[in-house]
Amino acid sequence: ILNVEQSPQSLHVQEGDSTNFTCSFPSSNFYALHWYRWETAKSPEALFVMTLNGDEKKKGRISATLNTKEGYSYLYIKGSQPEDSATYLCALAMNTGFQKLVFGTGTRLLVSP
Amino acid sequence: SAVISQKPSRDICQRGTSLTIQCQVDSQVTMMFWYRQQPGQSLTLIATANQGSEATYESGFVIDKFPISRPNLTFSTLTVSNLSPEDSSIYLCSAGGGGGTEAFFGQGTRLTVV
Numbered sequence: 001i002l003n004v005e006q007s008p009q010s011l012h013v014q015e016g017d018s019t020n021f022t023c024s025f026p027s028s029n030f031y032a033l034h035w036y037r038w039e040t041a042k043s044p045e046a047l048f049v050m051t052l053n054g055d056e057k058k059k060g061r062i063s064a065t066l067n068t069k070e071g072y073s074y075l076y077i078k079g080s081q082p083e084d085s086a087t088y089l090c091a092l093a094m095n096t097g098f099q100k101l102v103f104g105t106g107t108r109l110l111v112s113p
Numbered sequence: 114s115a116v117i118s119q120k121p122s123r124d125i126c127q128r129g130t131s132l133t134i135q136c137q138v139d140s141q142v143t144m145m146f147w148y149r150q151q152p153g154q155s156l157t158l159i160a161t162a163n164q165g166s167e168a169t170y171e172s173g174f175v176i177d178k179f180p181i182s183r184p185n186l187t188f189s190t191l192t193v194s195n196l197s198p199e200d201s202s203i204y205l206c207s208a209g210g211g212g213g214t215e216a217f218f219g220q221g222t223r224l225t226v227v
Contacts, residue, residue, distance in 0.1 A: 004155070032213045043117070044205070046215030089156065091216075099211040100146070103156040 002027060004092055006104035013080050014112055020076045021107040023090030028053075028068040030092040031099050035064055035075055038106070039086045047075070047088075080111040115140050119206055119219025126196050126226050133192045134222045136206035141186035146207040146216075147179070156205065162189045196226045 005024045013019050023033070032051045038044040048057040053068040061078045077084055087108045091101040116139045126132050136145065147159040159179055160168040168181040182190045193200050203221045210216030 031211075034210070034215065036216075041122070041220065043218040043220050044216075046217075049213055049215050051213045091156075091210075093210055093213075100158055100161065101156075101207075101210050101216060102158075103148075105153075105155040 002030075002092060002094070002102050004090060004102055004104040006088075006090060006107050008107060009105065010108040010110070012110045012112065015081060017080050017111075018076070018078045019080055019109070020074050021088055021109075023073045023075070023104055025071050025092060028071065029095060031095050032093040033066055033073050034089075034091045034093060034101065035073070036089045036091065037086045038089055044089060049093075077109075080109070082111045082113050085109055085111050115142060115208055115217040117206060117208060117217055117219040119222060121222055122220060123223040124225070126224065128196055128198070128226060130196055131192055131194045132196065132222075132224060133190050134204055134206070135190050136188070136219050138187045138208055138217075142208040143186070144208065144211075145183065145189045146210075147181065147189075147191045148205040148207060150203040150205070151199075152202070159191070159204075193224065196224075198226045200224060201226045 007022050035047040036044040048064045050066040055066040063076045066073045087106040089106045091103040093099040118137045145162045148156045150156045158171050159174045160170040162168045162181050162183040164183045180192045205221045206219040
């Protein structure tokens with residue numbers, strides 16, 4: 001069973017702070033790494049899907065990197081805003097027939113005004 | 114992309130009863146996935162539902178406890194049977210996520226068993 005770990009478990013920052021989270025995994029035997037944002041009572045929303053070592057993706061103030069050789073991905077939020085408050089999930093799409101997703105436990109971010 | 118409507122959004126159920134959760138997708142999808150998130154735990158795959166065949170269950174999940182229907186390419190249900198307090202969780206349905214593409218999720222069902 002592949003263990004996907006995320007750190008920190010939770011984070012409380014002030015508006016305007018920049019922050020980053022880590023997703024670590026023991027093996028590079030997966031097809032893709034996904035990042036999702038999950039707000040309470042809403043559907044998880046896809047942020048990024050990365051497949052190649054060294055991938056870097058950016059969407060507005062949020063960016064992510066992938067290092068498959070050392071087994072981690074970073075998610076960065078520049079200038080956090082209260083609307084960024086959510087749980088951020090990473091997941092590995094496995095090399096199975098239907099590429100099931102294996103999720104980490106998530107990082108809960110709270111941004112105070 | 115796909116939009117998935119999931120209901121109910123939340124429910125409080127008595128021990129020993131069952132709850133059926135429905136997911137409707139606005140487009141045809143080959144596979145749908147059902148996840149559970151117990152308090153403090155990660156989202157864990159319960160089973161994969163393919164239209165026209167029996168669902169494939171992950172280790173630790175059985176059909177008698179979590180029967181799934183997939184009558185067509187846009188709809189699926191998950192029933193959680195013989196409820197106990199340990200079944201109190203968030204249940205999510207999903208589609209997509211393969212081939213380097215993003216997955217789409219329902220809004221989740223928060224189940225509390227009393």
